Amino acid sequence: MKKLFPVTNLPEPELYRDQFPFSEVPKILFDGISVATDLPKEIWITDTTFRDGQQARTPYTPEQIVKIYSLLHKLGGKKGVIRQCEFFVYSKKDRAAVEGCLEKGYKFPEVTGWIRANADDFKIIKELGLKETGILTSVSDYHIYLKMGKDREKILEQYLSIVKVALNSGIVPRCHFEDITRADIYGFCLPFAEELLKLAQESKMTIKIRLCDTMGYGLTYPGTVLPRSIPRMVHAFTKELGYPGEWLEWHGHNDFHKVHTNAATAWLHGVAALNASLLGYGERTGNPPLEGAIIEYLGLKGSDSGIDTTVITELAEYYRNEVKADIPANYPFVGAEFNTTRAGIHADGLLKNQEIYNIFDTDKLLKRPVKVMVTDKSGVAGIAEWINEYAREQMIEREEPISKRHPGVKRIYEWVMDQYEQGRTSSISSEEMLAQAKRHLPSLFKSDFDKVKKEAIRKAKLLAEHISASDAILSMDPERIEPFLEEVLREEGSIQLLTIADTKGERVGQVHTQRGEKALFRNLLNKDFKDREWLLHVINTGKEYVSDLFFSKYAHNLIITIAEPIRDEAGKVTGVVDFDFKFEELTKLITPLPDELVLVKSDYET
16 A cells, blocks of 8 residues: 655755754744644543653652642543543652552543653553553654654654554553654654554554644744644644544643643644643743643533633642742732732722623632732721731631731721822732731731741651651661661761661661761660650551650750651551751751752662
């Protein structure tokens, strides 16, 4: 059977210098050829939060991944609008996250993998029991010739051999056509896709293609030329070659501020799956924001989908409070002030009818009531409401909200009115309001010391959890534990003392301290720990013990004690790891230390 699209093997790479001069901004060229839209009957979202989304930020912990995965399940609903999530599978932490998500037993999102074009990597996919995996198959000559040093025919042969390994393993391959918006669509991409379609027909298995706009070069404008034209690219795959739209997926990047519109355009022209990442996190400038894709889906398909849009706010709060992500205040749908107006004329309109200046009923759909910044029209009640809403994360927990009758609220009101009497026309900014609240209501706010202490304890807990999960400690074998703990103390200066006890309180190995400090703790060296509060707490409850900040009678400095349970494979507590952390050293870790890189187990394994 004659091929529709034979490979064009060039002696030199095609770099499309008319469009990508490199020394200048990429050129947008037109030839006037346009294609019609063709929205598939069924479209859906796939997620790359745990793969591409981790390449631009501090990696998530397995526990965070499982929590976010559960929220994605809730957001996408029973119909599975969020159909799949992809995961790295190489490290112990990656596999722990995959296994934790699989244990949830959700049909949607399906857990899938991502591997290099390497036959050995399929063993990992099979061991985890995954049914589908992405495979990196770069398609531009920038990668084929300049990066891999091959030509199109040789690399096509290599790619197809890897796909055959996947099919023989019973795993659905998803070929990631990396850098497709700089690739020769007719000379390599379609010939590659034609061979994949042939293999799919022979094997009677699905072979998916992810169209990867790796550098964000894609264009939506009618009449633009290939390879940057998304409408014409999708038309070539679906109409000219006949590749099923439900086997195609769009994956974009935001280098030119086009990521969301490009993704929606791929949907509109025949691609069924839009690959996205929560909050747009991804390599360099990021991927299509998943929350934006959800709203776009509802606009295109209507609300009869099972989507729970309020989970978008739940996810944002989890990122702010647990993941510690810095979300810009004006970020759409999830920013602290995305539906807050500062302009006085807008505020007046909102007070009359929120439809005038609110995008939709944000209270109903996102549990985010519309907000107005403080002006001379706010009154003492408006100021009290602002304080209770915007300053609550920095305030001491209270059962009752701040009343408009509070003397401090009245003084802030007087300051606001004075601003406008002096001729001010703009609204009062959040920063100004917070400064006034701290000035006039100081007893209601957490001190800087309280914040530092809370963050120091969080860092200490994270360190303790990572160290306690090491294979050496879990073994409860002193011969393995001793060199491991010595290495930990050498590498981590915030730990003053570290020891392990069995469930009877007997020491397992030595008491470990920083170099030169063992003499300070000589009274502990020959003692057991059976009457210690930290040991009794862990043994009786099976839970972590965290002390308050206290003064060490041995080293005469401020410390925090944390004790972690050691469990066997059946989950039974077999011992306790006790840590004394130096508070001063912990505070030095707060700014520079990434949350999830504070201590990787393998860093200290011997």
